[in-house]
Amino acid sequence: MYKEFNIDFKEQKGWFKFQQWLIDKLTDTEGALIPIGPEALQKWPKAEKDYQVFLENASRLMIRFKKPERLIKMIVNIIDEQLGTTHTAMLLYKEDKNSFILIDSKGESGVKIPIGFIRMTFDNPLIKIFDERKNYIISENGVLVYENIVSLMKNAETIEKHKELADLTELALRQMELLKANICIPLYYKKSLIGVLILGAKRSKQKFTRQEIGFFMTLANDAAMAISNAQLIQNLQERIDEIKDLYTKEHRVFIHTAVALATAIDARDPYTHGHTERVTQYCLSVSEELEGIPEAQAYRNFKETLHIAALLHDVGKIGIPDAILNKRGKLTKKEFEKIKEHPAIGAAILTPIKELGDVVKEIRYHQERYDGKGYPEGLKGNDIPLVARIIAVCDTFDAMTTDRPYRQRKFAETALQEIRNESGRQFDPIVVSAFLLAYEKGKILRNHRK
Structure with missing residues (x-):
């Protein structure tokens, strides 16, 4: 089993790597122990492998799409169908509207407002937190997890230390509730916020593990690059079409x-x-x-x-x-x-x-x-x-x-x-x-x- 994770226990760093891996597997996003049995243990390597296969397949699919909206619909669709979330949605920044627009939403408990009617400007508390990178003060990895923020807001010392941010975070929580968002992950490209991936709860009712959140972060990073590339190609194609007409x-x-x-x-x-x-x-x-x-x-x-x-x-x-x-x-x-x-x-x-x-x-x-x-x-x-x-x-x-x-x-x-x-x-x-x-x-x- 150890060989599957390339861990050399003869070296001190091998033990550290194993310990870190074990901590990630045995704790949820708040650091609490996850109860497990023999069946779950047997599934760990397979789950990790499945996520890697999913990422590789998703990356190959992403590069084929030349239109950003179609690419986003594909990403939302495969998350909804294959990863067991109650709701998946994505916001994308539209320069001509200077707003973040809801491009797609899927799932059993998703936002009921028609696609395109949700618009968030940079004054929106959720967007403001991500755009100004204040999410890295709230969360080490920059991902906003609803229950983690609720726990954080109950910490009087934290609120006292970041009063202004506490007010903004409270407003962002209300926004997440409206969106039925359990997790919000920013999509950055060249240090600019270009979108937000919104995830509901897990259908299994369990909390998202650190490994799962890490997987969604990687997926969001890949998606950000693919979307930006698609926008670049779309702009080029639109320009070529104009040239052909003129x-x-x-x-x-x-x-x-x-x-x-x-x-x-x-x-x-x-x-x-x-x-x-x-x-x-x-x-x-x-x-x-x-x-x-x-x-x-x-x-x-x-x-x-x-x-x-x-x-x-x-x-x-x-x-x-x-x-x-x-x-x-x-x-x-x-x-x-x-x-x-x-x-x-x-x-x-x-x-x-x-x-x-x-x-x-x-x-x-x-x-x-x-x-x-x-x-x-x-x-x-x-x-x-x-x-x-x-x-x-x-x-x-x-x-x-x-x-x-x-x-x-x-x-x-x-x-x-x-x-x-x-x-x-x-x-x-x-x-x-x-x-x-x-x-x-x-x-x-x-x-x-x-």
Whole structure:
């Protein structure tokens, strides 16, 4: 049984890990002991495994939805059907209304007001607590659990110490009662409150355990990122639709839209700010050295395909958690495997946009290696599209010559030598020659240390 939890009792930290795990299993959210028998003991590992499977399945489903409202309805529906709560609902911030709107509500005891008619401004006590992060004063994990707050409000010392917060918390409790909420979990994205997940009681009448609350917190974090990504894609699609209606053959506005999306992606990581713009400039410079080759001429519009693909090559990173993208240190194997998903995620996100055409495959394959050891499909040589092979060289050069959280940038000459060394292995020799030629001609911006 111990092996199932990877606990090494030969080390002191192994005993501490086991003790902490045991405390979590034997106590409810208030720290009280949970009565258990042999049957419950046998179910612990399975329940923990089931939650993990549920999270993985939910995450895979989330990325498929391009519209935030549909995504929220899916999340509410699967919680209602599979996790045994009497009521599940979600509020989402709508910028055009400057309010949090009830998007969906399911269950046997849910809110009876029609969907969309509940609107909460930032003055609402529940929203105010979450928006101003006062929930972390009330609760260590930031989750508001009704019975815990009721117990807290009976503590005279706590009320005396936080008088102003006590009044606000009392109002928030009344709001939770109106919503029939047993638990309220905030959804934050880039430090901004974008929604609230509302849960009723458990159908089993038992209290939520720490493990269950932790599970819902993880689900809320995943949902926040997925909703924000869906909003970003929806905004892009809406903008593209506008362009189609106004300019049938005009591509410049579309390029500007792609630039805006690329800028939004770069903004997630201060260390890669400007990365997309530089890679695009490098690619266009290299394209001037390759325009005459048959592969380039086979494209309907070689330069435009390269331009758009370079701008959007990292769009899949919106599906990668900030904690991994911005990590100050070496990635674990599991984290690196997550990073490797970004070309396929980017292709999946952009496939519905028919106007992109062949651009999608260039984005999917820009991390392939010339020797066939790349990802996601291990394509080799000329099986990798030319545009993708160009992006691979330019992307690598910029990555090596800019600072990252875990290392300083390399000298330009050092990076160039590494690219020469990888010619025929990681990179297409023809593209490498074109890149080096463009660099020598001064077409590659020399804004790096020499």
